[in-house]
Amino acid sequence: MVQAGSKKSPISKINSKAGISSLIIFVVLLLAWIAGFASRLFAVIRFESIIHEFDPWFNYRATAYMVKHGFYNFLNWFDERAWYPLGRIVGGTVYPGLMLTSGSIHYILHLLHINVHIRDICVFLAPVFSGLTAISTYFLTKELWSAGAGLFAACFIAIVPGYISRSVAGSYDNEGIAIFALQFTYFLWIKSVKTGSVFWAVAASLSYFYMVSAWGGYVFIINLIPLHVFVLLLMGRYSNRLFTSYTTFYILGLIFSMQIPLVGFQPIRTSEHMAAAGVFALMFAVGILRYLQNMMTKSEFKSLVIFGGLASAGVVFLAVVILTYAGYVAPWSGRFYSLWDTGYAKIHIPIIASVSEHQPTTWFSFFFDLHVLVATFPAGLWYVIKNINDERVFVVLYALSAVYFAGVMVRLMLTLTPVVCILSGIAFSGLLELFLREDDVYHNEDSEEEEHSTPSKRLYDKLPKEAKSKLKSGKSVGNVKTPTPQVVGRVQKMKHEQSKESDGIGPNIRSVVTVVILLLLMLFAVHCTWVTSNAYSSPSIVLASYGSDGSRQILDDFREAYFWLSQNTDDDARVMSCFSNSCCIRVGLRLSNSRNGRNRTTLVDNNTWNNSHIALVGKAMSSNETAAYEIMTALDVDYVLVIFGGVIGYSGDDINKFLWMVRIAEGEHPKDIRESDYFTEHGEFRVDSEGSPTLLNCLMYKLSYYRFGELKLDYRTPAGFDRTRNAVIGNKDFQLTYLEEAYTTEHWLVRVYRVKKPDEFNRPRIPVANRVVKSPSFVSKKSTKRKKGFHKE
Amino acid sequence: MKAIKCGLIILFFTLLQNVHGQQRRQGYTMAERVQQLTDMTNKRAVLRFNANKFRDFVKSSPRNYSVVIMFTAMAPQRQCQVCRHASDEFTIVANSFRYSQSYSNKLFFAVVDFDEGSDVFQMLRLNTAPVFIHFPPKGKPKNADTMDIQRIGFAAETIAKWIVERTDIQIRVFRPPNYSGTFALVILFGIVAAFLYLRRNNLEFLYNKTMWGMGSLFFCFAMTSGQMWNHIRGPPFIHKNQNGQIAYIHGSSQGQFVFETYIVMVLNAAIVLGMILLTEAARGKGDPKKRKIFAVVGLLLLSIFFSLLLSVFRTKTQGYPYSFLFK
Incomplete structure (x- = not known):
């Protein structure tokens, strides 16, 4: 782990070598930027240039508003469509940095007469910024360790899935x-x-x-x-x-x-x-x-x-x-508190616990998001601790705290990723610096190998070269304050010794080690591409399924439904859809609008702060139809949208997430909704005929399974067989009184229902006792003479 | 809840106590009863009922108060561990109510022990303990008036929640702070401080980077292998399926077993060790043979354990195409 090369070479040499090394640094960073940008474009290339989820969509809308009306109007903007019916004071409830950034990019580009739509800026903002992240990571690592490690770290962070997950094209969110x-x-x-x-x-x-x-x-x-x-x-x-x-x-x-x-x-x-x-x-x-x-x-x-x-x-x-x-x-606010007392959220704040981003992290997600880095960054940490100085204390603390937080919440993997890249960069560059140092034979081998590899691989293979040239150039990249005399002494000795007995390990082992390391890095690169392509690049409104032969089928039900909604509903129609814990439907209907330019008000969006409001929707979904109708009229709802995966076996549908709604509703309305009612006597959650009657009659169940009992999916299963839950549904023949089916998509994934107006349905029979004749106490004050009425002129 | 193993099977020949022979004390009016109950509650939050008291205060009508009764068997010879826990939680709720703002004489807490009131058990056809039953002011307890401890457990919070459901009386559970954790912490600090004081002349070990390094690495391994997940979710150690086969690795990517996390931790540690050995071998001084061995060992550790890790990962991911050395 070389930190300070000695400045011995003559000045004229320094100039040329420094020129080469800075050229290499520039090229590597540029390639990292391009690779990072390119690997984030899967979704845009496969589908279209759209904003992905709900939050990004809201950010986009705010940005568009700001671009149109100016910054001060934006700060005062009261958005009556968000958080319906309360409305949202946007200026005071968002972090404006995102909007300002893309707004100013838009402004500058327009000054230069490059007419780019603000949507495209928003879509591509996160990938572009990932390049800037790579560069700042390079500088940070360079300050902490060496330029070679910095280049490694920059390349790692450009393509590591843990960061890509939040910065693919179209995810226009703060994290980007x-x-x-x-x-x-x-x-x-x-x-x-x-x-x-x-x-x-x-x-x-x-x-x-x-x-x-x-x-x-x-x-x-x-x-x-x-x-x-x-x-x-x-x-x-x-x-x-x-x-x-x-x-x-x-x-x-x-x-x-x-x-x-x-x-x-x-x-x-x-x-x-x-x-x-x-x-x-x-x-x-x-x-x-x-x-x-x-x-x-x-x-x-x-x-x-x-x-x-x-x-x-x-x-x-x-x-x-x-x-x-x-x-x-x-x-401490609840979210922060739950970081320390890990059992806190589960008991006290179901809405926070329900969000899948707030779950603890399995080792699987660590490996999935970081691959080889997760296994190697402790080595970097080890060397940092061994050669500690003022600023390295910082990276140690950063690593330890971030790894703790990432363990508590999946979402905070994002803060762990940069430090893991830095430390792995230190570990890898330390290793390769030592193993590639020997003589030019291996170097040439490497560079020949590179030329056959794919661009993303080539990026990596540049690094050893760079590290080497940096060493040769003898550029001082160490710290202003070198930590202790011992360390310097050791480094010098090592260099000295290294030149004397250069084949201490032997060229064979050296080359094998180099090849293995390069293979590992290659695996990392293909892993990153695979993960990005398969896991993080679906715009979450398009589901892809894979056939047995590996072919990709695209289920476009969401967009189908949104398109229908945008074509067939009024401009101010209010659609109640369940909030979602993961990311699926909180997309809400806004999605389609980014294309069609029309707005639907979604009743509950990702407003995890306003618990009572969500609870009301949860209550509507978990009550029976009559009670739900009252709530829906109170909330002035026109349409209800549910996600149903029973036909294609999609497990993220509303029935599977239903218990969270019940739980949240129970938190606010403990008298009306009781979680225990939705379980069978044995404490199971079942949708078949043994399921609890409350469940079989609640609105969510009815909307999901309406007419499903008639549907026979294939010859082996009986009619009304739910593929997600592997059960024949319990309540097959029922009619809806207060709602009517408006639209169901091809794979039944999205079902839209229209809430009937009071005069449209046959009202259920009211028991005689409850019938009230309109009060006879009212006596018209008009006398017979004046009853006729006249028109005043 | 896996609880209630100590389901007490009540023998259905209970000693016909002198209940029938005893004179029925019809005398109390409702006001008197409420007064008595309040007095008793002032002495202790959870009342102890025997058969007579149960009849007087619970079975008699009219009442304008609810009674929540825990039926239990606390006698040592019954060997009911769960009852003890349940009783602690129940007492917490009762005390919270007793000393809260909302304290009123609409709700009383009581306990009936099997050994004191076995005929009450018989009367209610109970044959397990503990059981929580709410006796509403009017009418008989319905199905929902028996708390379902199989499903929801009997933590004080759930009891309070259940009481709110049944009676509309909000009880904010106040647990007496558990001092054992604090106490342990204080002792720990004390030990550390004493240790430092004793070795005050020789604090070199605090500057021992190897120790700090080991500690931090261990912390990282623990976190990246998902120990926090284990702590929060409490998965089983390993899984045994019906055929008696033991699964060490959870099949899906959503879950993990405790043993699995240990495996991963070891794999990660081995990879890091390999990296460090390699680096040390390349930079070290000393005789080349030793360094060669170090380098080879490090290389093997790195490649083999990483490919093992990758193959474990592969078994958990559907359709993951890549592997290294082994499938």
Whole structure:
């Protein structure tokens, strides 16, 4: 693990070598950018250039609004179609960084008379930013370790599935640009810690400002950086550089972050931000002590530290507790709390627990998203710890905290991915630097091999070459402050020794090792492509099924249904669809609109904050038809849309997710909905004739299985056989009173029902006792004379 | 709930107590009964009922209060472990109610022990314990008035929820804080502090990078092998199917067994070890033979264990096309 090459070569050589090495760096980064961009385009090429899911669609709509009406109008925009019937004050409830970014790109391109539709910018924003992420990862890794490791890390992050999952073309979401902001902030922070200059600290806080404007995950930064500082203090690595950079960063970052409407006063009022403030105070305390140390005797100083330290710690602690109780400082919010107490969400907040992104992570997902990196990044971590210095403490803390969070929530795999790429880059570059160093024979072998490989592979094979040339050039890529004399000594010795007995291991082993490593990296590249193509590139409105011969069939039911809706319903029709835990239907109907330019109001979209509202829809879905009709009229619903997978065996349909709706409804309406009613006596959830009567008569069941009892799928199974749940449904012959079937798609995947108006259905018989004749108490005040009425002129 | 193993089979010859012989105390009016119950509740949150009291306060009408009764068998010779847990939870609910804002004389908590009121068990045809039954002010307990502990368990929160369903009385469960965790933590800190103090002259080991490195690597392995998932979901250790075959690896990508995660952890660790050995071999000094062996061992570790990991992964993914060395 070479960190500082010695500058021995003559100046003239440096110029040419440095030129070559920077050319190589440039080319590799460019290729990484192109490869990253290209591998994110599967969905666009296979289908069309559309925005994928619900959240991205909302972001797109907001962006379009901003482009059309300007930024200030956007901040004041009240969107009455979202979160119907409440409406949404968009300016105060979004992180505007995303919209501003694409809006300004749009603006600049139009200044240059490149007329690009804002939708295309939105679709391609995340892939473009993935290239920027790769570059900032390169710079960060270069600061931390070496340029070679940086190139590895950049190439890894360009194609790693853990990051692609959130940044494919068409997923226009905050994470896409936030990871770039995250990496860039970290880079600037490391830079400022290393130099201690106010310039870099200000740059870091500006980048932090961008991050705050882009994603709620900024909390991760504002806790990780203070943690870094704190650990450095504990390790006795306090320095004036650290003091300058942290105090500058914190104050400016605090003020900047409060400029975002959604964040507002949170940075000084919530517990999530208190650690940063505490470290800020601590920094000053340590600074003062350092200063006093010069002026006092040793014993005086010792007692001052002990008493002063204890007293101030007590005061600070009491102050925080009192402020929390008095309500000035909000306690941890549920989402954050569930990160620490892992059982918390399951008990207290079903809506958070229900979202599939908030589940804990299996080893399978780790491997799926990171492949060889997950197995090798600990090696990088090992070497980082072995050669620790100020800024490497940061990457260690980053790795440890991120790996913990990723273990708790699948979704936070996204924050783990960059650091895994950095550390794996360090491990691989360290290995290859040593194994490729020998002489030019192996180098040429490698480059010959490269030329037969695919472009994405070629990208990787460039790296060893680069690493090598970097070594040759002897460019100093190490740190300004080299950690300890021992390390330097070791490195030098190694170089020296290496040149003397260069065949210590023997050329055969060296080449075998190199080939195996390259094979691993190749496997990684094909794995990434496979995962991207198969798992992360379906626009979630198109289902693909694979036949036995591997052919791909596309089930286009969703788009069929959306198209029908956009053609056949009024412009302001309100469609109730169930919210979805994963990503399927919260897409809502908005999807079709990105093409057709028409809007449907979806009743419940991804508004996980407004629990009662979702609970009401859940209640409607889980009550019987009559009760549901009341709710639906109250909510003014025109259409109901359900996803039904019983015909094709699609397991993500509404019946399978139904229990979450019941649970959420039960949370708000415990009297009307009881989860136990939906189970059989043995506690099973069954849809066949043994299922509980409540389930067999609830709206969701009826809408899913309406007319399904007549359908015979094939000769082996009886009529009404549900392929998803492998059961013959229990309630076959029923009619709908209050709704009528409006449309069912080809594979029955989407079923749309129209809610009848009160005069359209035969009202069910009202028991005699309940019949009320309209009150006879009303007596017309009109006298017979005036009854005729007249027209006043 | 796998609970209630200690289903008490009640023998249907109960001693005909002197119940019938005893004079029926008809005397209490409703107000008196409520007064008595309130007095008793003031002494202890969960009332102990025997057969007589049960008749007086629960079976008699009219009532304007609900009674939630836990039927249990706490006597040591019954060997009912579950009853003890259930009783703890029940007491928590009762205490929470007793000291809460919403405390009223509309709801009382009581317990009937089998050894004190076996004829009550007989009367209600209960032959298991524990059972939670809610006796509403009017009418007899319906089906839903018996809490389904098989399905929902008997945690204090679920009991409270069930009570809300049955009686509309909201009880916010307040668990007496569990000090054992805090206590253990304090002791741990104390030990660490004492250790540091004793070795205050020789704190070198704190700067031992190998130790810190090992610790962090172990943490990473634990997390990436899904131990957190195990902690939250509590999967079985291994799976035994009907034929007696043992599956170590969960078939689908959604789940995992505890043993499986250990395998993965070992595989990951072996790969990392291989990487480190390779690097050390290439950079190390010392005699070339040793380094050669190191390099070969490292290479083997890296390639073999990675391909094993890949093949485990392959078995869990449908249609995954790639493999390395082994299928």
